[in-house]
Amino acid sequence: MTTLSPENSLSARQSASFILGLHPFVRTEAWKFLTGYFSWQSSQDERLTVDSMRRKNYKALCQMYEKIQPLLENLHRNFIETRNNIARDIQKLYDKDPLGNVLIDKKRLEKILLLSYVCNTQAEYQQGFHEMVMLFQLMVEHDHETFWLFQFFLQKTEHSCVINIGVSKNLDMLSTLITFLDPMFAEHLKGKGAGAVQSLFPWFCFCFQRAFKSFDDVWRLWEVLLTGKPCRNFQVLVAYSMLQMVREQVLQESMGGDDILLACNKLIDLDADELISAACVVYAELIQKDVPQTLKDFFL
Numbered sequence: 001m002t003t004l005s006p007e008n009s010l011s012a013r014q015s016a017s018f019i020l021g022l023h024p025f026v027r028t029e030a031w032k033f034l035t036g037y038f039s040w041q042s043s044q045d046e047r048l049t050v051d052s053m054r055r056k057n058y059k060a061l062c063q064m065y066e067k068i069q070p071l072l073e074n075l076h077r078n079f080i081e082t083r084n085n086i087a088r089d090i091q092k093l094y095d096k097d098p099l100g101n102v103l104i105d106k107k108r109l110e111k112i113l114l115l116s117y118v119c120n121t122q123a124e125y126q127q128g129f130h131e132m133v134m135l136f137q138l139m140v141e142h143d144h145e146t147f148w149l150f151q152f153f154l155q156k157t158e159h160s161c162v163i164n165i166g167v168s169k170n171l172d173m174l175s176t177l178i179t180f181l182d183p184m185f186a187e188h189l190k191g192k193g194a195g196a197v198q199s200l201f202p203w204f205c206f207c208f209q210r211a212f213k214s215f216d217d218v219w220r221l222w223e224v225l226l227t228g229k230p231c232r233n234f235q236v237l238v239a240y241s242m243l244q245m246v247r248e249q250v251l252q253e254s255m256g257g258d259d260i261l262l263a264c265n266k267l268i269d270l271d272a273d274e275l276i277s278a279a280c281v282v283y284a285e286l287i288q289k290d291v292p293q294t295l296k297d298f299f300l
């Protein structure tokens with residue numbers, strides 16, 4: 001890899017992350033490159049400087065938040081409501097491993113979520129963010145790392161998990177993809193199964209984390225999304241592949257929308273590599289066809 005040009009070296013590293021996955025021992029550092037926290041071409045000294053800068057910027061944001069908090073409480077009704085929602089969501093989190101060891105610090109998690117809500121106007125707090133940020137907190141040691149990795153993850157995945165930005169587009173394109181690749185299934189979903197696809201928004205809001213059997217599987221899929229390989233918006237191909245798992249049952253039993261949603265909600269304890277492979281097969285099928293322009297613009 002050292003003999004490649006910077007552009008080809010970057011592509012090779014991303015491809016390796018996509019194909020092979022990341023070993024747990026290197027995941028923490030590798031994620032900083034995949035998200036853009038660090039540049040792939042940076043030296044160790046440059047990375048130390050960048051990390052110091054991100055730490056200082058995070059501290060400055062915390063100080064700013066403390067100063068404007070009274071103003072937010074008095075003038076913005078949404079702030080108090082959102083703060084209460086965050087507190088309720090965090091309390092529901094199970095914060096211990098099977099041996100009873102505490103996994104996460106809920107107070108630190110709440111602070112990061114509130115700061116993200118105040119600072120990131122594009123991604124207002126929504127249910128699911130608390131579980132996503134928890135996984136970042138499990139991955140890294142410091143709060144500034146957790147905060148910035150979450151922000152960069154949202155940017156790198158084009159805010160695909162944000163309700164008012166990416167989720168609606170994902171659902172619309174999922175319907176378009178089903179219509180193009182599986183007209184029989186699409187016909188059923190538009191008829192008796194009407195509303196089922198639009199009801200699958202939690203898949204995207206939670207970035208599929210509830211479908212897997214382990215955190216490692218969740219991280220594995222997210223790492224693929226960060227590489228941008230084999231295409232943009234790979235999350236919709238993942239959702240299509242999950243729907244294909246219930247397709248036969250849906251058609252045989254002529255399920256309605258509620259029953260389809262129930263069947264989809266039973267898709268848990270999945271293996272990330274198997275799901276990624278299935279989605280890649282869908283992509284391979286897609287690029288062999290005369291793809292409509294809307295799908296080309298979205299995926300290619």
